[in-house]
Amino acid sequence: MTDHTPDRRTVSVPERVDFPRLLDFYDLQDEEQTRIHEFYANLRDGQLTTTQCGDCDAVHFPPRVVCPECHGDDLSYVDLPHRGDLFAFTEVRGAAPIGMDDDVPFVVAVVDLGPVRLSARIEDAGYDDLAIGDEVELVVVELDDATDQDRVFYRFVPAGASAD
Amino acid sequence: MSDTAAIVGGANTRWGKRAATWKDLVQEAGKATFEDVDGIDKSEVEGLFVGAVQPERFANQSHVAPLSAELLGVNVTDMIARTELACASGQAALRYAWLAIAAGQLDVALVVGVEKMNLGDEYMNEMQSTMTNVVDREFDGVNGLNGPSFFTLLAQRHMHEYGTTEEQLAKVAAKNKSHAANTDFAQFQQSCTVDDVLDSYPIAPPLRLFDCSGITDGASGLLLVSEEKAAELDGPATYVAGSGQSCMASNSVNNLPSFTGWPQATQASQTAYEQAGIDDPVEELDVAEIHDCFSISEIIEYEDLGWVEKGQGGAFIEEGRSELDGDIAVNPRGGLLGCGHPLGATGVSQAVEVHKQFHGEVESARQVPDDPSTGLIHNLSGSGSVHSVMILERDLA
Numbered sequence: 001m002t003d004h005t006p007d008r009r010t011v012s013v014p015e016r017v018d019f020p021r022l023l024d025f026y027d028l029q030d031e032e033q034t035r036i037h038e039f040y041a042n043l044r045d046g047q048l049t050t051t052q053c054g055d056c057d058a059v060h061f062p063p064r065v066v067c068p069e070c071h072g073d074d075l076s077y078v079d080l081p082h083r084g085d086l087f088a089f090t091e092v093r094g095a096a097p098i099g100m101d102d103d104v105p106f107v108v109a110v111v112d113l114g115p116v117r118l119s120a121r122i123e124d125a126g127y128d129d130l131a132i133g134d135e136v137e138l139v140v141v142e143l144d145d146a147t148d149q150d151r152v153f154y155r156f157v158p159a160g161a162s163a164d
Numbered sequence: 165m166s167d168t169a170a171i172v173g174g175a176n177t178r179w180g181k182r183a184a185t186w187k188d189l190v191q192e193a194g195k196a197t198f199e200d201v202d203g204i205d206k207s208e209v210e211g212l213f214v215g216a217v218q219p220e221r222f223a224n225q226s227h228v229a230p231l232s233a234e235l236l237g238v239n240v241t242d243m244i245a246r247t248e249l250a251c252a253s254g255q256a257a258l259r260y261a262w263l264a265i266a267a268g269q270l271d272v273a274l275v276v277g278v279e280k281m282n283l284g285d286e287y288m289n290e291m292q293s294t295m296t297n298v299v300d301r302e303f304d305g306v307n308g309l310n311g312p313s314f315f316t317l318l319a320q321r322h323m324h325e326y327g328t329t330e331e332q333l334a335k336v337a338a339k340n341k342s343h344a345a346n347t348d349f350a351q352f353q354q355s356c357t358v359d360d361v362l363d364s365y366p367i368a369p370p371l372r373l374f375d376c377s378g379i380t381d382g383a384s385g386l387l388l389v390s391e392e393k394a395a396e397l398d399g400p401a402t403y404v405a406g407s408g409q410s411c412m413a414s415n416s417v418n419n420l421p422s423f424t425g426w427p428q429a430t431q432a433s434q435t436a437y438e439q440a441g442i443d444d445p446v447e448e449l450d451v452a453e454i455h456d457c458f459s460i461s462e463i464i465e466y467e468d469l470g471w472v473e474k475g476q477g478g479a480f481i482e483e484g485r486s487e488l489d490g491d492i493a494v495n496p497r498g499g500l501l502g503c504g505h506p507l508g509a510t511g512v513s514q515a516v517e518v519h520k521q522f523h524g525e526v527e528s529a530r531q532v533p534d535d536p537s538t539g540l541i542h543n544l545s546g547s548g549s550v551h552s553v554m555i556l557e558r559d560l561a
Contacts, residue, residue: 025296025306061418062303068413088317088423092308094367097293100308108308110317110417119304119417127369132324153306 024099026143029151038077039063044152048082048138050116051075061116082138083159084113091127111136111156124157135159169265169273170394170401171556172387173201174516179382179504180351186223186280187235189383190214193276193509194236197385203397204272204387206236211243211270215257215277215508217250221294222280232276242270250298251457252545253277254384254511255552261388262404262554271390277512278383291379298546300416309417311457312368312376314547319370319460321423326475330370333459334361335481337374340456340495343488344502346529351378351504361459375459380504384512386519391560400523402515406442406555408435415549428551429468429542436540437470440555446471446485449492450536451521453514455544456499462486465542466494469553493532496521511543515556522558 027033029040042049051063055072061080066073089109096104107122107130122136136156143151175196177189184192198206214229225231229246233239243264247256254277261273283290295310304314322328341356356374364374394401410428414420421427433445442448454469456462463477471492472480480486486494497503497517500510518539520526537558544551 025293025301027302062300062416088320090313090316090320090368090371092313092368093365094312094373095288095292096308097296097305097310098289101289103308106308108313110423116418119307119309121307132320 024145025097026145026151026153028147028149030149035065036063040152042077043140043154044150046140048080048154049077050080052078059115061118080115081113083135084111084156086110086122086130086132086134086136087112087117088132089122089127089130109136109156121155122157123155129158167266168391168404169262169388170391170403171515171519172204172389172394172397172399172401173197174384174386174512174519175200176349176384176509176513176516177382178349179380179506179509181282182381184280184381186219186225186278187231189278189280189381190232190276191235193278193383193385194232194274197274197276197387201387201397202399204389206238208272209238209274210241211261211264211273212238212240213244213257213261213273213275214246215253215275215512216246217248217253217279217507218294218297219280221290221297222283236274238274249550250545251455251505251507252511252543252550252552253508254513255515255541255543255554256511258386258388258512258515259407259409259552259554261386262407265388265390266404271393273388275386275388275512276383277385277506277509279506279508280381281379281506282381304416304547312371315458315460316368316371318423318464318548319375319458322460322464323370325424326478328463328478330362331358332463332478332481333371333375334358336456336459336462337361337501339481339487340462340499340501341374342502343496343530344498346527347497347503348527349382350498350502351380351382352498352502371458371460377457377500378504380506382504382506382509384509384516386512386515400519400525402519402522403557403560404554405557405561406436406439407553408432408439409550409552410435411550415547417547420547425464425474426468426544426548426551428548429465429544429553430470432551432553433469433540433542436553436555440557441561442538442555445469445540446491448538449540450534450538451493451496451518451532452540452542453495453497453499453517454540454542455510456495456501457505457544459501461544462494462499469540469542488530489533493536496526496530496532511541511552514541514543515554518556522556
C-alpha cells in the first residue's frame with residue numbers, strides 16, 4: 001500500500017447528450033442529402049411516386065438510383081396509386097423505438113398498392129377495426145421537427161375516412 | 165488437409181438480464197469454452213471469429229474482434245474477423261471458422277458469439293430502435309417495424325392462408341419454454357403451458373408476449389479444429405457435414421419473396437442436406453436447433469426446411485413430431501423462446517447444444533433419447549433475409 005492520498009477533482013459530464021438527427025428515424029430529404037429527393041418532393045406535392053427503370057421497365061420500391069434488376073441508371077419517377085388493400089397488419093402495443101413511444105398503440109401494415117407493396121402506419125383505426133383486404137388511402141404527414149426542412153412522409157387511413 | 169472441421173467443445177455464459185458488461189460476457193464465455201476442451205491451450209488459436217450484431221448501439225463499442233482477442237489473451241496468428249448478419253451473426257462466425265479450417269488455413273479456431281442487450285428497463289426504447297435498424301430504416305424501420313411487429317405479419321398471413329391457429333403457435337412456445345426449464349443457462353427457466361401462452365398479452369397481435377423471444381445478455385463460445393487435431397485430442401468431437409446459406413436480394417417489405425415462407429431456408433437446407441448426404445431429413449435428423457425468434461418462425465421452418473408440406477407446419481407441432489421423443493427433437497435447450505436471444509450468441513449456442521447432445525453432456529431432463537448422432541442448426545436474420553443451415557455429425561463420415 002502506498003501512503004499517497006490522491007488529489008480528487010470533479011469532471012462535468014453533460015446531463016443530456018443530443019443524439020444526431022438520424023435517431024428521429026426520418027431521413028433528411030433535400031438534394032444536399034439524398035439522390036432520391038424527387039420522391040420526397042413529389043410526396044410534398046401530394047403524389048406518391050417511385051422509380052422505374054428506363055432500360056428494363058422494372059418498378060422499384062423503395063426508390064433507387066441504380067436499378068437492382070439490370071444496373072441501369074436511367075430511372076424516372078412514376079405515380080403510384082393512392083389507394084390499396086391491407087395485406088397484413090398489427091398493432092404495436094409494447095415498447096416502441098425512440099421517438100415513437102408517445103404513439104403507442106399504433107397500427108403498422110403492409111399495404112398492397114398493386115405495382116408495389118409497402119409498409120406504412122395506419123391512422124384513424126385500431127387493430128380490431130381492421131381486416132385483411134380492407135381498402136386504405138394515402139395521407140401525407142408533415143413532420144413537425146427540429147430540422148429546417150419541410151419533411152414529409154406517407155401513411156394510410158381506411159378509405160373514405162380522410163378529411164377531403 | 166482437413167476435409168472439414170470438428171467442434172471439440174463449447175460453452176455458454178449464464179443468459180438473461182445480466183449485471184455484466186459486453187466485455188465481461190466475452191471473458192466468461194472464453195474462459196468456459198477453453199475449460200470445456202482438454203488439450204488445447206489458448207496459444208494454439210490461429211483464428212478468432214466474433215459474432216456480434218450491434219455493440220456500437222448496445223455498448224458504444226466497435227472493432228470488437230481485436231478487443232475480444234485482448235480480453236482472452238489470444239494472439240491471433242492467421243485470421244480474425246467480426247461477423248455481423250443481424251440475428252444470424254453467430255452461425256456466420258462458425259461458418260467462417262469451419263471454412264478456414266477446411267481450406268487448410270487454420271488448425272485451431274475460436275468462435276465467440278455475444279450480445280449485451282439490456283440497458284435497463286428505462287432504456288427499452290433504445291433497445292427497440294436498435295432492432296428497428298435491422299430492416300430498411302428509411303422505409304420500414306420508420307414505420308415502427310422491428311421484431312414482434314414484423315414477424316407477427318407472417319403469423320397473420322400464415323393463419324390467413326393455411327389456417328394455422330393461435331393454439332398451434334402457443335404449443336411451439338410452451339414446448340420450447342418448457343425445455344428451457346431444464347437448461348441451467350437459460351433466461352426463462354419456468355415451465356409453461358399452452359394456456360399460459362394464450363393468456364399472455366398480445367403485444368403485437370396476433371402474436372402474444374410468450375410467442376416472442378427475450379431481450380437477453382449472453383455469450384457463447386466454440387473451439388473448432390482440423391480433423392488431424394481432433395484425432396490427436398481424442399475427446400468429444402462433432403463434425404460439420406454440410407453448410408448452406410441463402411439471401412435473395414431481399415430485405416425490405418416490397419422485395420421479400422413471401423410473407424408465409426422462406427425460400428431462402430429451403431435453398432440453404434437443400435445445399436446443406438446435399439453436402440451431408442441427407443435424403444430424408446425427418447428420417448435422418450435426430451436433433452435440431454432452429455431459429456424460433458417467434459413461435460411462427462418455428463412453424464414456417466418445419467415447412468421450409470423440408471420436413472412437411474407447405475402449410476402443414478401447424479400439424480407438425482400439433483402431432484408432437486417436434487417433441488424430444490418425436491420425429492426430430494426440436495430446440496431441446498429451449499430455443500430462443502426459452503433461452504432468450506442474445507443476437508450474436510444464438511447461432512453459436514445452437515451448435516454448442518447439438519455437440520453436447522451428441523456426447524451426453526446436457527442435463528438429463530432435456531437429453532434427446534436414443535443416442536443422437538445427426539443434427540441440424542438453423543439461424544435466420546432480420547426480416548428473414550438470410551438463412552444459414554448447418555448439418556452436424558457425431559461421427560466422421
